[in-house]
Amino acid sequence: MADDTPDQLGWPSRRFSFRVSWDDIEVSFQEVSGLEAGTDVIEYRAGNSKVFSPTGMPGIQKSSNVTLKRGVMTNDQAFRDWVNAARMDTIARKTVTIALADQTGKPTRTWTLRNALHIKISGTDLKADGNEIAIETLELAHEGLEIANGQD
Helix, strand or coil, X not given: CCCCCHHHHCCCCCCCCEEXXXXXXXXXXXXXXXXXXXXXXXXXXXXXXXXXXXEEEEXXXXXXXXXXXXXXXXXXXXXXXXXXXXXXXXXXXXXXXXXXXXXXXXXXXXXXXXXXXXXXXXXXXXXXXXXXXXXXXXXXXXXXXXXXXXXX
């Protein structure tokens, strides 16, 4: 059995250093959530089985929508171009890569969203007596989540 000590595995990554990119453009976000994927279980039992319980088999794979949050940026044309493309009845699907980085900036884990399209954008709450940063939210649907270590 392998020795699973920090010397062999490395140390756990911090979650505060990450990059989001599409079309070779890196876009700044404050928060990413919803990096989830799963598989439905199909229960099956053959009629002549001597076992009186069903067998679990993998079914359809499913993944949740991914939510990205960021401060409202005034000069981010790449982000606005993708969001505004929906107005022309052609939402461009993108391959979105989310990379968790170590202290040197090198990716330690990447999540790739295949054929992602934005399905919802939420503007910030506005408040005359507030002093918080204006945050906008982008929700993405996608056709699959691929997880890889570092630059695999």
